[in-house]
Amino acid sequence: MLNPVPFFLTDLTAQPDPAALESLRGAWRWLLGERWSPLLFSAIGDVFIELPVGAIWWLSTATGDLEQVADSREHFLRLLDGEQVDEWFLPGLVETLRSQGKPLSPGQCYSFVTLPVFVAGSFSAENMFPCEAAEHFALSGQIHQSIRGLPDGTPVQVLFGP
Numbered sequence: 101m102l103n104p105v106p107f108f109l110t111d112l113t114a115q116p117d118p119a120a121l122e123s124l125r126g127a128w129r130w131l132l133g134e135r136w137s138p139l140l141f142s143a144i145g146d147v148f149i150e151l152p153v154g155a156i157w158w159l160s161t162a163t164g165d166l167e168q169v170a171d172s173r174e175h176f177l178r179l180l181d182g183e184q185v186d187e188w189f190l191p192g193l194v195e196t197l198r199s200q201g202k203p204l205s206p207g208q209c210y211s212f213v214t215l216p217v218f219v220a221g222s223f224s225a226e227n228m229f230p231c232e233a234a235e236h237f238a239l240s241g242q243i244h245q246s247i248r249g250l251p252d253g254t255p256v257q258v259l260f261g262p
Contacts, residue, residue: 109180111198112189114141114209120233127241128159130248131166139173143194144228145209145236148176158188161236162216162223164244196225204230211236215243218256 116124121138124147132149139156140148147159148169156170169184170176185191197210202225204210211231214221221227247256 109140109185109189112143112185112191112194114143114145114204114233115206116141116209116233116237117207120207120237123234124237124241127238127245130241130245131164132159139176141209141233142189143204143210144190145211145231145233145240146188148188161240161244162212162221164217164240164248190223193223193225193228197228200225202228202230207233209233209236211240215240217244217247 116138124138125132136149136151136157138147139150142148145161147161149157149159150173151157154172155168156173156176158167158169159165160167169188170179194210202210208230210228212221213227213229216223216227247254250256
């Protein structure tokens with residue numbers, strides 16, 4: 101992981117615990133495979149990973165998308181000094197969440213009541229809450245795996261329980 105996190109990103113990042121990393125690896129294996137290292141975690145529950153060849157990818161747990169964003173760690177660090185921070189870390193949303201009394205505790209990230217891939221979901225403070233990162237990675241990974249390949253607009257019912 102990036103150590104230390106650039107100072108201007110401190111409020112926009114999260115520090116998951118080992119259980120969260122295990123949950124991320126298990127629940128997102130279907131998309132990420134085995135050979136990657138976590139590089140940086142956003143407060144909104146996204147992950148930047150580094151492949152053995154050095155490429156950096158952005159996993160949006162909100163949409164289930166995986167996108168290469170840099171060819172190397174150095175390239176990624178340069179991008180963190182630019183406009184990409186607004187897209188990747190949503191600082192205005194994080195500030196709103198904190199101002200509404202929703203600060204993060206250690207091991208947490210923000211998660212969604214309804215993922216933005218669904219009609220009722222959105223990137224809004226009303227649709228987000230502090231959540232244990234392990235739970236966020238597990239649920240978002242399971243949901244995205246189960247809906248992958250479905251055409252847009254397909255009605256789905258998400259059930260949780262034993």
